[in-house]
Amino acid sequence: VRLLDGTSLCSGRLEVKSNQRWSSVCEADFDQQDAEVVCRELGCGAPSVLQGALYGEVEAPMWTKEFQCGGHESALLDCRSSGSARNTCSPGKAVGLTCSEPVRLVGEASRCAGTLELKHQGDWRPVSDPLSVWTLKTAAGVCRELDCGSAVSVGQREESSDRPVWLIRSPCGQSGSALRDCARPGSSPSILDLTCS
Missing domain, CATH: 3.10.250.10 (SRCR-like domain)
Structure with missing residues (x-):
């Protein structure tokens, strides 16, 4: 199909x-x-x-x-x-x-806030933004996808060690393309956190 x-x-x-x-x-x-x-x-x-x-x-x-x-x-x-x-x-x-895009926010009390995870190639992994290019505008696409209103904050959280992540470098979501079209596997201690309204 x-x-x-x-x-x-x-x-x-x-x-x-x-x-x-x-x-x-x-x-x-x-x-x-x-x-x-x-x-x-x-x-x-x-x-x-x-x-x-x-x-x-x-x-x-x-x-x-x-x-x-x-x-x-x-x-x-x-x-x-x-x-x-x-x-x-x-x-x-x-x-x-x-x-819908296979995305979710995890780790907070609300399903509309937390660590951004993407399912790609059968794997749920957190998203990392190594060049800090994610803006509220990029995050807005994810909030819309999850039916969670608009984006309130987007930020990086540093973990103590590297873990498997999806690296999404470009401001992918706002150009209309799907996040997983620009995701590539990597490892990083830096994880993306989003809060939607």
Whole structure:
């Protein structure tokens, strides 16, 4: 599966590959459980928006069977699908999907404050900002993603020794790209703390 024409790996128009051919999926044949499976398969967070024609329309071939996922499958093509093919998808109804970024704030009483952690390549690690380029504007994207209002403070905390981190050097989030698109593994004693409103 892939999401095309969105703002990151975690959003776009859904396409499914079968027999060496990519097909769009009809909105009527796709629901919230199916979306949960796709977001998990792509390594993203939970689905937040599911709607037709959000990311442009397609002339491309349409997938002709309805997906019937339970929501726990690890891949969309592992889900059952309806046996009968239907060709009733009207234009403007290709599924557009937005999954949340796999980020969280940990270590404080509130889920909207704490150490910023990112899940990337299957691993939750704290985020480090070696060049101190993170601003409230960069942090605002994370607060929005977590549904935690706006960014109040962003700062570095020094730990006693190096630990595995995701290094995010560029002011990545504010350019519209996903954090994990610019994360690379490293180790550092310096950890990013955020507080959202």
